[in-house]
Amino acid sequence: MALPDSLAHLPGRHFLFVPGPTNVSDRVLRAMDRPMEDHRSSAFPGFVRPLLEDLKGVFRTAGGQVFVFAATGTGGWEASLVNTRSPGDRLLAVRNGHFSEGFAESARRHGLAVDVIDVEWGEAAPPDRVEEALRADAAHEIKGVLVVHNETATGVTSDVAAIRRAIDAAGHPALLYVDAVSSLASIPFEFDGWGVDLVITGSQKGLGLPAGLGIVCASEKALSATADARCTRSFFDFGDMARANAGGYFPYTPALSLLFGLRESLDILFEEGLDNVFARHHRLAEGVRAAVAAWGLTTCARRPEWVSDSVTAVVVPEGTDGAEVVDIAFRRYNLSLGGGLGRVAGKLFRIGHMGDLNELMVLGALAGVEMAMRDAGIPVSLGTGVGAAAELYAGRPS
Numbered sequence: 255m256a257l258p259d260s261l262a263h264l265p266g267r268h269f270l271f272v273p274g275p276t277n278v279s280d281r282v283l284r285a286m287d288r289p290m291e292d293h294r295s296s297a298f299p300g301f302v303r304p305l306l307e308d309l310k311g312v313f314r315t316a317g318g319q320v321f322v323f324a325a326t327g328t329g330g331w332e333a334s335l336v337n338t339r340s341p342g343d344r345l346l347a348v349r350n351g352h353f354s355e356g357f358a359e360s361a362r363r364h365g366l367a368v369d370v371i372d373v374e375w376g377e378a379a380p381p382d383r384v385e386e387a388l389r390a391d392a393a394h395e396i397k398g399v400l401v402v403h404n405e406t407a408t409g410v411t412s413d414v415a416a417i418r419r420a421i422d423a424a425g426h427p428a429l430l431y432v433d434a435v436s437s438l439a440s441i442p443f444e445f446d447g448w449g450v451d452l453v454i455t456g457s458q459k460g461l462g463l464p465a466g467l468g469i470v471c472a473s474e475k476a477l478s479a480t481a482d483a484r485c486t487r488s489f490f491d492f493g494d495m496a497r498a499n500a501g502g503y504f505p506y507t508p509a510l511s512l513l514f515g516l517r518e519s520l521d522i523l524f525e526e527g528l529d530n531v532f533a534r535h536h537r538l539a540e541g542v543r544a545a546v547a548a549w550g551l552t553t554c555a556r557r558p559e560w561v562s563d564s565v566t567a568v569v570v571p572e573g574t575d576g577a578e579v580v581d582i583a584f585r586r587y588n589l590s591l592g593g594g595l596g597r598v599a600g601k602l603f604r605i606g607h608m609g610d611l612n613e614l615m616v617l618g619a620l621a622g623v624e625m626a627m628r629d630a631g632i633p634v635s636l637g638t639g640v641g642a643a644a645e646l647y648a649g650r651p652s
Contacts, residue, residue, distance in 0.1 A: 323469070441562070
C-alpha cells in the first residue's frame with residue numbers, strides 16, 4: 255500500500271504489525287523476483303509435486319490432500335464448502351468473532367442452513383456446547399461443524415482437538431471444518447492428530463507471503479463427500495484441481511510468482527523447524543502480553559489459556575477510541591496496527607506478531623504503540639511496555 259503524500263517522505267522502513275498481511279522476508283521477495291515460466295512445460299511438474307507434498311508437512315498430515323488456489327482465505331472457505339455440501343445441508347457454526355461470523359455467512363450464501371452457537375467475543379469455541387448440539391441432532395442432519403482456530407478479530411485461540419473430541423463423544427459423523435488462516439505456521443496445528451476434515455489458510459499470514467493464495471487441506475472423509483456434493487462449483491472444483499495436480503499441473507494459470515515464493519517460504523520454515531517457529535511466536539507473544547500488562551490494560555481474550563500467539567487484541571480504556579490509536583500510529587510513526595472489527599470496533603486495537611519477525615522488531619513496534627496511545631489520550635508511561643517485553647526477551651535462548 256502506497257503511503258499518503260503526507261507520509262511519503264518518512265525515512266526508514268514501515269513497521270507492519272497488522273495481523274496480516276505480515277512481513278515478507280527478503281529471501282521470499284528474491285524468490286518471487288524472477289521471470290515467468292511456462293506452467294505447462296514438461297519441467298513444471300518437477301516443481302509442483304514436491305511443493306504440494308511439502309505443504310502437507312506444514313499441516314502435519316500424511317493422508318490429507320492439499321489444494322492451492324489463486325485466492326485468499328475467503329476463497330478457501332468457499333472451496334471447502336462447495337466441494338463437500340449440497341444446498342439445504344445443515345451446518346453448526348461457532349460464532350465468537352468477526353471471521354467466524356464470515357465463515358458462517360459464506361455457507362449461507364451458498365444455500366446452506368447454519369445453526370449458530372453464539373459465544374461472547376473474547377471467548378473460545380466451547381466444546382461442551384458443540385457436543386450438546388450434536389447429541390440433540392439424533393437424525394444426524396448436521397453435516398459439518400465450522401470453527402475458527404485463531405479468531406483474528408479478538409486474539410483468541412480455540413482448542414480444535416477438544417472440538418473433535420466433542421464431535422466424537424456425541425457419536426456424530428459431522429465433518430470438522432477449521433479456519434486456520436491466522437494460525438497455520440505460527441501456532442501448533444495437527445491436521446491428522448486432531449482429526450480435522452477440512453482446514454483453510456491464506457498465504458499472507460504465517461507463511462509470510464503476499465496475499466493471493468487460498469490453501470485447503472482435505473481429509474479422505476472430506477474427499478469422499480465430494481461425490482454427493484451438489485453445490486455449484488467451477489473455479490474451486492477439487493476434482494479439476496486434483497486431476498491436474500496429479501500430473502504436476504494446474505487446471506488454469508496458477509499464481510506463479512506466489513508459488514515461487516511459497517517454495518522459499520517452506521524452505522525457510524523447515525530450516526528453522528516448525529516446533530522452533532511455534533516457540534518463537536510464543537516467545538514474541540509473551541513479550542507483547544507483558545507490555546499490555548505493564549500498561550495496565552487487558553487483552554480481549556478473557557482467559558490466559560485462550561490468548562493467541564499470532565495476534566494480541568488490546569482493549570482500550572472506556573472513553574477512548576482504539577481506531578484513533580491505529581490512525582495516529584500510522585500517520586505519525588509509520589506503524590500499521592489492526593483496528594477493531596464488527597462488535598469490537600473502536601474498543602480495541604490489534605498487534606500482529608506472526609511471520610518473519612524477531613524481538614527487536616517487536617520492541618520497535620511496542621515503542622510506537624506507546625507513543626500512539628499517549629497521543630490518543632491513554633495514560634501510559636513511555637518505556638513501561640517496551641521495558642517489560644525487553645526483560646522477558648533478554649538473555650533467553652533464541
